[in-house]
Amino acid sequence: MAERNSETAEVVTPPFRSVAFLLSSLGYAISRRFHHMLEPLDLEPGEFALLRAVSASDGEAQSALAERMHISPSWMVAIVDELERRELLERRPHARDRRVRNLHLTVGGKKLLKQAEKRAQQFDRQVGDPLNATELQQLVELLQRVEAGLDLQPGAHAAMRERL
Amino acid sequence: MAERNSETAEVVTPPFRSVAFLLSSLGYAISRRFHHMLEPLDLEPGEFALLRAVSASDGEAQSALAERMHISPSWMVAIVDELERRELLERRPHARDRRVRNLHLTVGGKKLLKQAEKRAQQFDRQVGDPLNATELQQLVELLQRVEAGLDLQPGAHAAMRERL
């Protein structure tokens, strides 16, 4: 039984039409597209997040930033290395503590960040495009309640907190 | 400037409160939790998906299944290897074509699948818990429209189609 099923039968695993599945799948797709959106600027999503974080509090120490972004110090080193190599930000020695490096955006970094933010906004509008303003607001509200139900406090991307 | 910001100032990168970000983050968290839900059964989400797929069309060839699930043949081998090792499914030789392996669930595989599906359902209810029935339906509808807007046809998880 079930031997000749190839040409017409349309045997498709009945997909989970569950909220969880939908959210997971859609979230994945969106992350992927977002990544793709940033590619022309040669920025990884994580690098974008870092530029934003540095921009938000210029001159912060590397370690403090790593903690705020919930990424490991060693990974932080790697990202900062790369961004510094491309002269988007720089490590400056702390005046009194020779162990710490303070991070500052360069002019180029600020420029690139602006471009990236513009693209991110466009992307966001594109995602919300199938819905009108009311629906969009409703969606956000519903999502926030689901988020709260999972004890995810809003803030950084879950990928950066949820190392469970 | 911006040197003393550590103790009170609550310097937090203004988070994207965009739909895209919300969906991406929430989707990630949900995937993670789902993964976590399956851990007691010692099943990866991909393995679960495979068991479901095999169950839906028993005796299908490995290659056909790989295509339907949008995973590479070599990765399919790895998953099947593992599941066969644990005697959850078996490869049987095709009657007329000695290249082909047909996949069948074992009794143990069917049992485990049932348990996993039960857990998945529980999980789904948990995710939707903050919303009432009407809201849940509304959420699903909105999500489906966003999904359609991104040209994602519903079906397998986006992780398995979106190798862009």
Place this chain on the structure above:
DNA sequence: GATCAATCGTTCGGTAACTGAACCGTTCGG
């Protein structure tokens, strides 16, 4: 002022979850 624990940033080896190219045995079309 000498010692010692802690801290900052870095290096390095490792891991999870895959992919792609190359391969073998088999089958099929001409």
Place this chain on the structure above:
DNA sequence: CCGAACGGTTCAGTTACCGAACGATTGATC
């Protein structure tokens, strides 16, 4: 019967990280 194509497998490589160990430096304590 021969060559192309196919199913399944192997293997080396990639991506995106983490954790342990380390050196330099600091601050706390005697």
